[in-house]
Amino acid sequence: MAAGRSIDKTDPLDLLDRQDRQDRQGIETLVKPAQFDYYAPRTLEDALRILAEAGSEGRVLAGGQSLGPMLNFRLAKPAVIVDINRVEGLGILEAGPSHLKVGALVRHAAFLRSTQVREGWPILAEATRHVAHMAIRNRGTVCGSICHNDPAAEQPSLLFTLGGIVEIASAKGRRELPAQDFLTGMMSNALEPGEMVVAVRYPRPVPGTSVGFDEFARRLGDFAIAGAAATLTVSDGRCSAARLTIIGMGRGPFRAEAAEAALVGSRLGGSDGEATIAEAVARTVSAVEPAEDVHASAGYRRHLAGVMAERALGSARSRAMGGRIG
Numbered sequence: 169m170a171a172g173r174s175i176d177k178t179d180p181l182d183l184l185d186r187q188d189r190q191d192r193q194g195i196e197t198l199v200k201p202a203q204f205d206y207y208a209p210r211t212l213e214d215a216l217r218i219l220a221e222a223g224s225e226g227r228v229l230a231g232g233q234s235l236g237p238m239l240n241f242r243l244a245k246p247a248v249i250v251d252i253n254r255v256e257g258l259g260i261l262e263a264g265p266s267h268l269k270v271g272a273l274v275r276h277a278a279f280l281r282s283t284q285v286r287e288g289w290p291i292l293a294e295a296t297r298h299v300a301h302m303a304i305r306n307r308g309t310v311c312g313s314i315c316h317n318d319p320a321a322e323q324p325s326l327l328f329t330l331g332g333i334v335e336i337a338s339a340k341g342r343r344e345l346p347a348q349d350f351l352t353g354m355m356s357n358a359l360e361p362g363e364m365v366v367a368v369r370y371p372r373p374v375p376g377t378s379v380g381f382d383e384f385a386r387r388l389g390d391f392a393i394a395g396a397a398a399t400l401t402v403s404d405g406r407c408s409a410a411r412l413t414i415i416g417m418g419r420g421p422f423r424a425e426a427a428e429a430a431l432v433g434s435r436l437g438g439s440d441g442e443a444t445i446a447e448a449v450a451r452t453v454s455a456v457e458p459a460e461d462v463h464a465s466a467g468y469r470r471h472l473a474g475v476m477a478e479r480a481l482g483s484a485r486s487r488a489m490g491g492r493i494g
């Protein structure tokens with residue numbers, strides 16, 4: 169033992185005793201999350217009333233797959249938690265002539281099970297396969313993921329790519345926001361205190377629209393290091409509309425507008441099509457502003473953004489041309 173260092177001779181049982189005494193005095197030491205009041209309302213009206221009373225201290229609990237860890241690490245310390253899992257009417261998953269409506273309690277797994285989603289909005293099913301593992305997909309919600317807005321998450325980027333709408337409610341009334349206005353940056357959204365998301369809507373793709381999605385993660389089920397979602401609308405072999413979104417760059421979903429501009433108006437077949445895709449990929453690589461972290465350097469993320477863009481655009485192009493791109 170080096171001079172000057174002392175040994176802590178506290179008996180672990182004494183320590184537990186002491187903590188128990190402190191807990192009874194209202195000092196939190198043993199539990200992981202900070203103290204909160206828990207409410208499990210059964211109606212939306214009650215949920216909104218509790219959220220209104222809690223103001224900025226209130227937090228919605230949906231699947232708990234992101235909020236749970238945030239509470240445990242004390243990255244979130246809300247005074248009030250409103251568990252919406254018993255609230256009636258939030259499990260709606262409805263495909264209409266103009267849109268798909270997804271209620272706040274629709275789990276990721278529902279996108280994989282629904283024939284309507286797989287046929288009408290195939291990119292939602294294609295991308296949801298990459299969300300975490302089955303246990304997390306069975307519990308985590310699509311709207312919860314959109315509210316959480318992790319920069320590497322699939323659901324916010326899909327809502328953004330497809331031009332979706334977020335339906336918001338509070339005790340004061342309702343409002344709607346387009347995805348690009350709702351998603352305000354890394355892990356943030358445009359909700360005001362007392363508000364919650366009740367549903368999101370995805371417009372039905374216009375005829376002639378094909379999609380592509382791909383992502384790279386170190387292990388199946390991990391968050392993506394980079395990914396891309398693409399939609400191409402083609403008429404008479406020419407691209408009339410394009411959307412390309414890159415995920416995992418360190419902010420929210422990144423819309424590659426310069427790449428989209430290269431695609432719109434271009435022929436997608438043959439060598440012209442190949443050149444157009446190459447130009448779109450090059451523009452994506454120069455436009456992204458990747459962040460560096462323990463998972464990947466900025467340079468590697470930039471490289472992956474190009475690879476993922478090429479794959480997503482390549483799938484969409486191949487599907488748009490009926491599998492014939494030569």
Ligand SMILES: Cc1cc2nc3c(=O)[nH]c(=O)nc-3n(C[C@H](O)[C@H](O)[C@H](O)COP(=O)(O)OP(=O)(O)OC[C@H]3O[C@@H](n4cnc5c(N)ncnc54)[C@H](O)[C@@H]3O)c2cc1C
Pocket residue numbers: 227228229230231232233234235236272298299300301304307308309310311312313315316320321322323359363364365366389390391392
């Ligand atoms: C091991 C692991 C791996 C994962 N991998 C991935 C992955 O690869 N890709 C991916 O996208 N996600 C991944 N996730 C996260 C998962 O998808 C979560 O389901 C999702 O991020 C949050 O959904 P939730 O319903 O669990 O929300 P919660 O955890 O309940 O809530 C998350 C946040 O959103 C807020 N919120 C939730 N619902 C609403 C609402 N209706 N109105 C207002 N605010 C609301 C909460 O207050 C909280 O701030 C992973 C999670 C784990 C634990």
